[in-house]
Amino acid sequence: MVETFATAHHEALSYLRGRIISGEYPGGMRINSNEIAAKLGCSRIPIREALRQLEAEGFVTMLPNRGATVAVLTPESVEDLFRIRSSLELLALEYSISRFDESALVELTILKERMDRVRNDPAVWVEHHDRFHQFIARQAGRERLQAEIERIHRAVRPYTLLYVSSGLMVEEPHNNHQMIVDVLRTGNKREVMRVMRSHLEGIMANFIDYLRARESQGHGGKEPLKSKERAVRVKKDKVVA
Amino acid sequence: MVETFATAHHEALSYLRGRIISGEYPGGMRINSNEIAAKLGCSRIPIREALRQLEAEGFVTMLPNRGATVAVLTPESVEDLFRIRSSLELLALEYSISRFDESALVELTILKERMDRVRNDPAVWVEHHDRFHQFIARQAGRERLQAEIERIHRAVRPYTLLYVSSGLMVEEPHNNHQMIVDVLRTGNKREVMRVMRSHLEGIMANFIDYLRARESQGHGGKEPLKSKERAVRVKKDKVVA
């Protein structure tokens, strides 16, 4: 399925955001506008617009006259984002609990099974996992809240992916996601909140530990490109014709 | 104090965001890139970049080939944003309570008094009010959380301003902000959370009522510019030389 875009700017935006979220463009990587323009077959103007948008979304860091680099989040920032995510999902859950009917539960179960089926492919698993949680949030029927939740999901995605891929993710003790489906079925609001809260907090603790350990091993320590430092040069494959 | 900017893009961004947050450019207003470019004395390129950034921040709605308009938030969206704001401020408060020393309390008191002093100027009052809350959040020492809180503040600011200016704002029953300062001084975590929570919920209820009433009176009903509708033309002052 080849997506088609209304404008070159949309294509660039989708392209770049995809690379960053997937981790293909790692934190700190320099983004050369000429290169991207050549790759997508357009001029630098739409690329620059896409970069500005990604800057506002927090995916990219831009410095005047110094260009763009993929944003680097500190473990503290990721922790903040994760806590924000938890807060917002719990907020959405308060709305959605009473709106979970049988068909929603069935659909949620399907999402859960789909997630299990791809458990060996971290990238796909993370995507399905986010979708599972987003489905619950969507039942709240609060458009803006939903949008903010999805934004946060995207922002932490590259780091979640690292964590899941690392193999250091703690196996869910009692299959949390099944528990969430089950407790939703009972409709006991207090219990639902409790289960979800403990699910989120359980994940977070390990996740944050992983990120800190990773940082102290030298990854991620690269600050966004302060003062006059040089950006990490991830690719240097000029085509010398 | 004339601010100076590194680039034309920064100037445009700051200029436009300022007009929108202050409510000077009301929701639904068409933003003509030529006009802004002429006003700021630059070409349309930096204007477009600024608009893209504002689009990502939720201040502006852009449609391909149809230009930009100031985003219109439904009362539901504002409600979502307000609830998000509450969640995040409470989250920050959990971090910050234990970090409130005497000097922080003194500074907070000053902010509170400053707020009282400008109570008759809605625009200034709202600004100081936001600062009061942001100061509390800042004590948490969580950079990213702080940034997200400020983002949400900015996003609802135009609506808060309308509310405050309307004169329909319910006078704070027992001077909530003073109560917040006082309870922070006690250091009783549970009480602090309770007071803040009730402060936020109290404001919200009235605020949302106001927005709904306003909408049913015909304001705000203008959707962001769907399909082929024409944008609200707020200004049409061409200079015919």
Next chain:
DNA sequence: AAGTGTATACTTGCATATAAATATCCTTGA
């Protein structure tokens, strides 16, 4: 070897230009 200049090669920021898409207005026929 490390630091300092400086010439050279890239990049960025942005003005200008132009085709394509939209909006506006005027005309015309039912």
Next chain:
DNA sequence: TCAAGGATATTTATATGCAAGTATACACTT
């Protein structure tokens, strides 16, 4: 009177060009 069609005026999207800012590399000094 008014919907439809089409001519004209605007506005948008983006390519191109260029001045100014940065990075790179090599020569020179200490």
